[in-house]
Amino acid sequence: xxAEQAEVRALQAEIAALQQTCLQLPGPWEHASRIRQSLQExxxxxxxGQESSKDPRNQLRHLxxxxxxxxxxxxxxxxxxxxxxxxxxxxxxxxxxxxxxxxRHRISGNCHIIxxxxxxxxxETQSKENISSVITDLGIVMEPTEYxxxxxxxxRAEERRDLFMFFRGLHFFVKWCEYRKxxxxxxxxxxxxxxxxxxxxxxxCMGIRGASCPEFELVIVWRIHVDMEGKVLPQLDLLPGVxxxxxxxxxHGVVDTAxxxxxxxxxxxxxxxxxxxxxxxxQ
Amino acid sequence: xxxxxxxxxxxxxxxxxxxxxxxxxxxxxxWRVQARESALGTKIRELRRLRDKxxxxxxxxxxxxxxxxxxxxxxxxxxxxxEQEALERKRESVKAILQAYRFTGLSGKLTSxxxxxxxxxxxxxxxxDSYFVDLVIEKPLRIHHHSIPVFIPLEKIAAKYLQTxxxxxxxxxxxxxNAYSGRKYQADRLQGEFxxxxxxxxxxxxxxNLLSFTYKVDQSSSFRARLLYEDLTVTLPTDxxxxxxxxxALSALREEQRAAHEALFRTEPLHKVFASFAREEELSVSxxx
Numbered sequence: 001x002x003a004e005q006a007e008v009r010a011l012q013a014e015i016a017a018l019q020q021t022c023l024q025l026p027g028p029w030e031h032a033s034r035i036r037q038s039l040q041e042x043x044x045x046x047x048x049g050q051e052s053s054k055d056p057r058n059q060l061r062h063l064x065x066x067x068x069x070x071x072x073x074x075x076x077x078x079x080x081x082x083x084x085x086x087x088x089x090x091x092x093x094x095x096x097x098x099x100x101x102x103x104r105h106r107i108s109g110n111c112h113i114i115x116x117x118x119x120x121x122x123x124e125t126q127s128k129e130n131i132s133s134v135i136t137d138l139g140i141v142m143e144p145t146e147y148x149x150x151x152x153x154x155x156r157a158e159e160r161r162d163l164f165m166f167f168r169g170l171h172f173f174v175k176w177c178e179y180r181k182x183x184x185x186x187x188x189x190x191x192x193x194x195x196x197x198x199x200x201x202x203x204x205c206m207g208i209r210g211a212s213c214p215e216f217e218l219v220i221v222w223r224i225h226v227d228m229e230g231k232v233l234p235q236l237d238l239l240p241g242v243x244x245x246x247x248x249x250x251x252h253g254v255v256d257t258a259x260x261x262x263x264x265x266x267x268x269x270x271x272x273x274x275x276x277x278x279x280x281x282x283q
Numbered sequence: 284x285x286x287x288x289x290x291x292x293x294x295x296x297x298x299x300x301x302x303x304x305x306x307x308x309x310x311x312x313x314w315r316v317q318a319r320e321s322a323l324g325t326k327i328r329e330l331r332r333l334r335d336k337x338x339x340x341x342x343x344x345x346x347x348x349x350x351x352x353x354x355x356x357x358x359x360x361x362x363x364x365x366e367q368e369a370l371e372r373k374r375e376s377v378k379a380i381l382q383a384y385r386f387t388g389l390s391g392k393l394t395s396x397x398x399x400x401x402x403x404x405x406x407x408x409x410x411x412d413s414y415f416v417d418l419v420i421e422k423p424l425r426i427h428h429h430s431i432p433v434f435i436p437l438e439k440i441a442a443k444y445l446q447t448x449x450x451x452x453x454x455x456x457x458x459x460x461n462a463y464s465g466r467k468y469q470a471d472r473l474q475g476e477f478x479x480x481x482x483x484x485x486x487x488x489x490x491x492n493l494l495s496f497t498y499k500v501d502q503s504s505s506f507r508a509r510l511l512y513e514d515l516t517v518t519l520p521t522d523x524x525x526x527x528x529x530x531x532a533l534s535a536l537r538e539e540q541r542a543a544h545e546a547l548f549r550t551e552p553l554h555k556v557f558a559s560f561a562r563e564e565e566l567s568v569s570x571x572x
Contacts, residue, residue, distance in 0.1 A: 069393060164403065231516065
């Protein structure tokens with residue numbers, strides 16, 4: 001009797017202990033959700049704390065939407081990126097608690113119709129007090145290459161290893177290019193017989209030829225200049241195309257003063273207003 | 284946790300135990316001793332069954348734990364997982380491209396209410412401070428908070444472009460911040476590396492667009508330089524005046540030097556000008572010796 005009771009007590013104790021162990025070990029259904037939960041945490045920290053879905057397909061979709069949003073926000077579409085890292089830390093540096101790393105980056109993408117490919121190197125030096133990152137080399141390849149104003153700017157950016165200046169300049173340059181195209185195309189569409197674009201919609205000049213006097217032509221040259229600091233400025237000039245006989249008749253020197261008048265008109269009416277009034281005067 | 288445990292296997296086992304306890308209690312009333320003995324036997328048998336079941340459960344859970352920790356790294360048995368790997372690779376590639384945006388100087392992360400834009404600055408290849416602007420995408424668009432220094436005309440730029448052209452707003456801010464970073468970098472370098480040339484403290488405002496200092500390049504008297512950067516988007520001064528310290532009239536040579544310095548400050552970054560002074564000094568020293 002006592003032996004059996006003792007056995008009962010022993011069994012009960014054993015069961016209690018096993019129950020405790022069970023409590024500590026996760027059940028099979030519990031484990032899967034724990035993996036999913038930690039994955040979710042990783043993705044949450046990556047994707048700006050948004051409630052990302054547990055499905056990797058949805059995660060990818062979320063990341064891709066983030067990418068297209070950034071592309072729309074910046075105007076740059078990055079299509080490819082690769083990075084290689086090389087450790088330059090010497091034994092002496094390690095003794096002083098300094099770490100030096102060379103990063104080689106390659107970015108491909110486009111800004112509207114202009115595609116770019118950049119290769120640059122960054123040397124990152126990490127000491128106990130601070131971290132310094134320096135771009136040590138920058139190479140830029142751009143297409144199309146017809147924009148001569150851009151090629152000078154690109155060489156300057158490469159020289160100064162000024163990556164951000166390149167992108168800023170590119171953005172403003174493309175913006176002005178697109179505005180010029182829209183403006184010229186607008187006038188071409190509005191006055192197809194009077195206005196002509198010798199190089200197509202992306203032409204840098206626009207010709208205005210009156211139907212009544214086809215020998216007279218006003219040529220508007222619109223250059224987009226990028227200065228030393230990467231600032232983009234439009235430069236508009238008027239080139240009157242006047243036959244020689246007409247010049248001889250021009251006693252008041254109207255033709256000579258036309259370019260200056262054009263520039264003052266720009267200041268008053270703005271680009272579109274000035275072009276509109278010029279076309280009007282030729283009709 | 285306890286409540287969850289009660290479902291499933293354990294609940295069943297506990298139920299069995301309860302049942303058994305009730306059976307034991309019931310069996311106590313008639314045939315006292317014998318009944319008790321057989322009840323005990325039954326109890327023991329039930330308890331043993333319960334214990335064995337629990338042991339098996341513990342063993343099973345332990346095995347699952349081991350398998351699961353391996354599974355997280357090698358679940359490549361089915362087509363599904365191969366698909367998952369391809370998805371994973373695509374995901375990594377998209378993530379990498381998202382990271383690459385910081386090299387354009389302008390990047391951002393989506394937030395629950397809009398976007399947090401990060402503007403990076405640099406000067407002559409040196410990567411400098413980054414700033415952020417947290418935007419709430421509503422009508423009207425508004426800045427939730429930001430880390431733009433107070434002396435940068437953020438409100439002015441926002442008033443001009445924020446509602447009509449967000450891209451222009453961001454790039455204008457980029458311009459202003461990069462220029463400020465560049466001016467600050469030059470002033471810091473002067474105060475640090477080339478402090479030996481200064482004969483007095485460098486006077487600078489927080490925007491670093493007005494600098495005033497006295498300096499000396501050779502054994503003769505010092506000059507006072509005043510640099511004004513009226514355009515907040517430039518890193519080279521728009522106005523430079525170099526004046527001699529002291530009251531004596533300048534010799535022709537000194538006047539030439541003054542004019543040359545004025546031109547230098549206008550065309551070269553500040554620290555580069557002083558670097559050239561340092562090189563000249565080295566040369567003259569080596570020539571002298």
